[in-house]
Amino acid sequence: MPRASLPNAVNEIEEVRIDTDILIIGAGNAGCFAAIEAKRQNPDLRVTLMEKAHIDRSGCLAGGMDAINTYIKKDRTIEDFVRWSRAQAGGLLREDLTISMAEVLNKPIEEWEEWGMPIKYEEDGEEYKTRGKWDITISGSEMKVILAEKTREYGCEVINRVVATNYLMDGEKVIGAIGFGVRDGKMYIIRAKATIIATGGAAGLYKPYQNDGNDSHHQLWYAPFNVGTGFALGIRQGAEMTTFEMRWCATRTKDFNGPIDTISVGYKTPMINCKGEQILKTHYAHLGGDAAPRFIRANAPMDEWREGRGPCYVDTTHMTPEQIYDMKYDYLNERPSYVLFLASRAQDLQKDPIEIYGSDPYIVGGHTASGYWVDVKRSTTLPGLYACGDVAGGTPNKFVGGCAAEGLLSAKAAVEYVAATELGSINEEQIAQEKERVYAPGFRQLVVGDGVTPREMEERLQRLMDEYAGGVHQFFRMNKEGLQYALRHLKIMKDQVKYLIASDLHELMEAHEIIDRLDVAEVLIHHLMYREETRWPGWQTRADFPEKNDQKFDCFVNSRYNPATGEVEMFTRPYEQIIPGDRLKA
Amino acid sequence: MPPVVYQEKCRGCGKCEEVCPGDLMELNEDKKAFCRSRRDCWDCMACVKACQYDALETRIPYQLGYYPARLIPKMKEKEIEWTCIDINGKVDKFLVKTYNK
Numbered sequence: 298m299p300r301a302s303l304p305n306a307v308n309e310i311e312e313v314r315i316d317t318d319i320l321i322i323g324a325g326n327a328g329c330f331a332a333i334e335a336k337r338q339n340p341d342l343r344v345t346l347m348e349k350a351h352i353d354r355s356g357c358l359a360g361g362m363d364a365i366n367t368y369i370k371k372d373r374t375i376e377d378f379v380r381w382s383r384a385q386a387g388g389l390l391r392e393d394l395t396i397s398m399a400e401v402l403n404k405p406i407e408e409w410e411e412w413g414m415p416i417k418y419e420e421d422g423e424e425y426k427t428r429g430k431w432d433i434t435i436s437g438s439e440m441k442v443i444l445a446e447k448t449r450e451y452g453c454e455v456i457n458r459v460v461a462t463n464y465l466m467d468g469e470k471v472i473g474a475i476g477f478g479v480r481d482g483k484m485y486i487i488r489a490k491a492t493i494i495a496t497g498g499a500a501g502l503y504k505p506y507q508n509d510g511n512d513s514h515h516q517l518w519y520a521p522f523n524v525g526t527g528f529a530l531g532i533r534q535g536a537e538m539t540t541f542e543m544r545w546c547a548t549r550t551k552d553f554n555g556p557i558d559t560i561s562v563g564y565k566t567p568m569i570n571c572k573g574e575q576i577l578k579t580h581y582a583h584l585g586g587d588a589a590p591r592f593i594r595a596n597a598p599m600d601e602w603r604e605g606r607g608p609c610y611v612d613t614t615h616m617t618p619e620q621i622y623d624m625k626y627d628y629l630n631e632r633p634s635y636v637l638f639l640a641s642r643a644q645d646l647q648k649d650p651i652e653i654y655g656s657d658p659y660i661v662g663g664h665t666a667s668g669y670w671v672d673v674k675r676s677t678t679l680p681g682l683y684a685c686g687d688v689a690g691g692t693p694n695k696f697v698g699g700c701a702a703e704g705l706l707s708a709k710a711a712v713e714y715v716a717a718t719e720l721g722s723i724n725e726e727q728i729a730q731e732k733e734r735v736y737a738p739g740f741r742q743l744v745v746g747d748g749v750t751p752r753e754m755e756e757r758l759q760r761l762m763d764e765y766a767g768g769v770h771q772f773f774r775m776n777k778e779g780l781q782y783a784l785r786h787l788k789i790m791k792d793q794v795k796y797l798i799a800s801d802l803h804e805l806m807e808a809h810e811i812i813d814r815l816d817v818a819e820v821l822i823h824h825l826m827y828r829e830e831t832r833w834p835g836w837q838t839r840a841d842f843p844e845k846n847d848q849k850f851d852c853f854v855n856s857r858y859n860p861a862t863g864e865v866e867m868f869t870r871p872y873e874q875i876i877p878g879d880r881l882k883a
Numbered sequence: 884m885p886p887v888v889y890q891e892k893c894r895g896c897g898k899c900e901e902v903c904p905g906d907l908m909e910l911n912e913d914k915k916a917f918c919r920s921r922r923d924c925w926d927c928m929a930c931v932k933a934c935q936y937d938a939l940e941t942r943i944p945y946q947l948g949y950y951p952a953r954l955i956p957k958m959k960e961k962e963i964e965w966t967c968i969d970i971n972g973k974v975d976k977f978l979v980k981t982y983n984k
């Protein structure tokens with residue numbers, strides 16, 4: 298496909314204007330299910346997807362998946378599921394949201410199978426084979442291609458390679474979105490009666506330890522092309538956000554930074570330290586041992602290192618050759634290059650266990666609870682805007698199935714909303730301003746020819762966050778003074794955005810990726826500063842407030858960026874328990 | 884982890900460019916594919932799977948893993964035949980199911 302060059306002046310920018318009923322931003326997992334569901338609810342509606350990459354291989358599912366972490370089997374109940382998820386999250390989640398998600402959780406998974414995705418069955422029966430308590434094993438290498446095909450088949454309109462940059466606003470109301478074509482250079486102004494945001498979470502806020510300067514910058518667990526744009530779009534318009542401080546810092550395979558559940562859950566291999574001690578059973582028995590909540594398990598190997606007992610491993614030395622073969626088969630379905638990585642070390646897993654380490658921190662509402670504050674319909678605090686998947690907050694442990702289920706819920710609500718809504722009116726002043734803002738780095742390159750490249754600013758941000766806001770090099774620990782330092786420098790960088798330069802459309806996309814990350818990072822730091830306690834060690838470790846403070850902080854920490862003042866306002870929302878019982882026990 | 888392009892095998896079909904989630908694969912003036920930024924590749928292998936001419940191969944950055952390990956997918960209708968060769972030449976084969984119908 299020939300690529301357009303950057304426009305030379307504002308009046309050279311070509312416009313594409315589209316009116317639609319429902320606009321979905323992000324044709325990933327949740328976005329595709331939302332699109333399909335909207336068409337099912339009302340086939341007469343025009344449903345449009347705006348996708349930064351190409352629907353066939355975009356987002357988290359690009360390389361495939363080998364498991365769906367949440368599926369409710371026959372003998373399990375929604376209450377069991379809420380209790381489990383609640384305990385995993387240290388007792389803090391939106392129970393109303395978790396219940397409504399659980400009610401439709403199995404549907405998208407079963408549909409995927411119907412459409413062609415292989416799921417493993419128990420040898421004796423009709424039930425899916427389970428991998429942990431709630432996980433099922435899939436052969437998901439091509440699951441995104443299958444989903445994309447269905448999305449087209451349902452008659453949804455897909456606009457690939459358009460990067461969303463801001464919501465289209467009619468006063469306080471979201472009436473669509475603006476973006477630019479990273480291949481054709483045009484500005485897309487898509488007006489919709491309802492808008493669903495489904496752009497996934499945020500990677501690349503922090504420096505990963507594999508960042509050797511050249512070839513391994515994107516050696517990340519999370520999809521590196523999901524940069525938190527969906528959060529940034531909402532922040533800029535004053536949407537309420539929740540629980541950013543509950544970061545997703547995970548145990549991953551060392552150096553490769555890849556998923557670990559495949560080995561530890563799939564093949565029940567224990568985590569050990571350099572002395573060969575099973576770390577959860579020994580040093581972390583008082584915190585729950587093998588059944589400890591997710592954040593304890595995630596943080597344990599890093600604590601071992603800090604205590605001088607690293608490196609740590611998952612002990613594969615007791616696996617049989619068949620199990621090792623099966624495990625590699627699973628990886629080929631999810632992160633195939635991990636099998637290549639093992640080959641590049643000629644690693645014999647029966648002799649040489651797999652080393653583990655912490656990842657760089659991510660903001661991912663499908664794992665932890667960060668994201669838009671939504672109601673049970675997945676309606677955000679901005680009228681006309683719904684959120685689903687990794688970008689929506691309040692519901693940790695969604696994973697593949699839960700994100701898809703939220704896609705269904707948000708579509709249902711959007712279809713209802715559309716029935717009583719007319720298209721909003723476009724504010725031409727907003728369009729003019731957005732054109733200047735979006736293409737500015739290109740114009741600066743043309744006129745001044747000197748400034749800051751997106752890469753330089755990205756690396757500056759990642760270093761800052763890593764060192765002062767609890768990155769992996771700091772063993773995820775932080776304090777007030779460090780956070781204040783980070784905030785001070787973030788403000789300088791936000792002011793330096795005017796110096797960004799881009800010499801082609803791809804670099805223009807990179808420029809907006811860093812601009813969006815700055816907005817997300819600022820809100821994140823405010824959340825980290827506000828929670829003066831340590832609720833989830835590893836995910837959120839305040840070295841200056843090492844204890845949990847239930848009196849003050851057994852609640853949600855929320856924020857709202859005030860577009861008029863430029864300030865981030867912080868406040869709390871109470872916890873509402875629906876399912877009785879001890880919130881820390883499954 | 885950047886894909887290596889075997890120039891003589893590339894037919895310039897543009898499939899890799901079409902699917903790359905990071906917008907990293909492009910065609911040059913001679914209609915040969917290249918990865919515009921090696922460090923930005925996620926090694927998702929979407930491009931490698933999409934190339935029907937075996938012109939692409941994923942490499943582990945040397946900072947992380949040794950030379951010359953190889954992992955080659957052969958796409959079939961309902962499965963992928965993977966061949967993995969480690970740095971000592973040990974070969975592993977896997978037949979991975981992709982479609983259940």
Ligand SMILES: Cc1cc2nc3c(=O)[nH]c(=O)nc-3n(C[C@H](O)[C@H](O)[C@H](O)COP(=O)(O)OP(=O)(O)OC[C@H]3O[C@@H](n4cnc5c(N)ncnc54)[C@H](O)[C@@H]3O)c2cc1C
Nearest residue numbers: 323325326327349355356357366461497663686687696697
């Ligand atoms: C490596 C890895 C392994 C995982 N393993 C498992 C597992 O085994 N089991 C499990 O259940 N879950 C797993 N997960 C989690 C799960 O895959 C995700 O939580 C879920 O799929 C996210 O769905 P989503 O729709 O929110 O995001 P995505 O599917 O990532 O979709 C986001 C979409 O938005 C697009 N987008 C982003 N920015 C823009 C923009 N500015 N404009 C337009 N479009 C944009 C992206 O290109 C993408 O298509 C894993 C995730 C990863 C990364």
Ligand code: SF4
Nearest residue numbers: 903924925927928930
């Ligand atoms: S491996 Fe994935 S990210 Fe890397 S160039 Fe290929 S398609 Fe793009």
Ligand code: SF4
Nearest residue numbers: 893894896897899934
């Ligand atoms: S898919 Fe293969 S043959 Fe086609 S352009 Fe890419 S590298 Fe060349």
